[in-house]
Amino acid sequence: MAEMMYWQAILRAHDEEMARDPLVFAMGEDIGVAGGTYKATTGLFAKYGEQRVIDTPISENSYTGIGVGAAMLGCRPIVEIMSVNFAWLAMDQLMNNAAKVHYMSGGRIRCPFVMRVPGGTAHQLGAQHSARMEKVFMGISGLRVVTPSTPRDAYGLLKSAVRCDDPVVIIEHESMYNLKGEVPESEFFTPLEGCETVRPGTDLTIFAYNISVHWALEAAGRLSRELGIEAEVVDLRALKPLDRAGIAASVRRTHRALVVEEDEAPVGVGSEVIAILNEECFFDLDAAPVRVHARDVPIPYNRQLEKASIPNAGEVFAAARRILGK
């Protein structure tokens, strides 16, 4: 095991895949000469050259489309969108072409396309640089959507995404690139399907993904220490397809559920997970499932307002107590 940062894990996955397969290439704004806004492609330009590490103009929709077209001919592009907010500009190519071409060609054309997007609220970046778009991506048939909460998964999910024959969106987090964690030294692949129990427990399940896994773990620690409540924390990790069976299996054990999302509640991960619980294991529930989520506002600039607009470990802790009546 080696300890590395989230950005280093992403860089390692790029490097290994590019060394292995000459048809893997990376493109995006400032990823080459400048090394990437979050350093995730540092050094690759010098190593692989400008044909495979491409600094693009600021034209998100069309460079995404160029990646999609190259993927349709068997290349394995890794397209970085500098901030998830800019992915709105690339939605036509992503949802109309990447996500649909395999289906609408009757399975005759594959699109092994990877898009990496730093998402989430960081530090006072304002409404147009603080988007969380998981609800948008996970609503698109034909895409796979995954989101790493640790350096280990940042590495393993990118490795799997590059090998996958379907288009994959990887949602990273602007505040997590310097997060440290253990990553095995030998090559491995994180599944693009299924969820993972990152803390076993018996009293309730806290479903989380990406940064909210950390809030959930912090809250679970406090619940155990202060109240003797053992919360199970499940990292959803793959948001599309969501692991219906895995989600239900945990709640069949714990009988209570809490979903924590950094996104606003309407039409989100929380509502989707709770719908799955209703459909799969309603009679196993001992209490109504609860969502902890962002407030339904464009993220404000002011530090205090920004902080108030997104959830935190304290809110998760309080919500768990409410569910258990303690």
Next chain:
Amino acid sequence: MDATDQKRLLREMLFARRFEERCAEAYQERQIGGFLHLYPGQEACAIGVLEKARPGHDYVITGYRDHIHAIKSGMDPKAAMAELYGKETGCSRGRGGSMHLFDPTCRFMGGYALVGGPFPLAAGFAKAIQMKGGDEIAICFLGDGANNQGTFHETMNMASLWQLPVLFVCENNLYGIGTAIERATVETSQYLRVAPYKIPASQCDGQDIDVVMSEAEKAVTHVREKRQPYFLELMTYRLRGHSMSDSGAYRSRDEVEQWARRDPISIYRARLEAANILAEEDFQKMDTDIQNEIENEIVRFAMESPEPRVEDLERYVYVDGGPKPWLK
């Protein structure tokens, strides 16, 4: 080009015309659903350009008016018609429809419904060709209306910047859906619009297939040999509406009649007849044979083919049995 090839070309254009007319009938009979965009009037464009490219070797992409580009690229017309009928034997197994014909075996990479959407995809094919090192080129056919999308400018910039082997063919039929070009676009000569991107470009008559082939040959050679983009504008006209639901209110009968006198099939037929390559009865026989083939083989195949199974509805959302390296 010898007489045999000339007659073949005329036949291909006439086949395209009759195929599309038969589609219109089938649409009125409700055998074909959805939106249907037909090609009559523009036949010399796709057929002339691809005659000078290497169908099956070069990658071709276009918008939603895609039947003839697909067939000239090498798609079996039976598979095209079966697709329009929504059948499992269709080129896209009935999942695509008129606007989404695909046949990767002949490198016809699809018809797409979002105007301007194929520009970057074509550049992406060229990027893949560049990485793999072949002598193929990518050919992107779109209309003048597509050039007001951001993807036009963004893609021209990147195609030129990265020297991608892609030929952009603009079939300028003077209307973006039902809005005349001069009411939507300041610069009506489309080939002038790529000048800032330093892409070589030219404009020619799109109704005379000899002119189209002559310009296309230069354009294709440029892209293939210099490994650079080229932009070819063909001045053309669609004799039918934008789609089957077109009111026609946006253009005068006079204008349509004037263009009908420049019908690409009539122009070429007259030329072959004047050169004694084709007799009147040859043309009639050709037409009868084509209509028989369409009716007895193509439409019949489409009618008799099975529907896709509802059990397979969710098939093809993801690749079946794709790699799952985490299971190893």
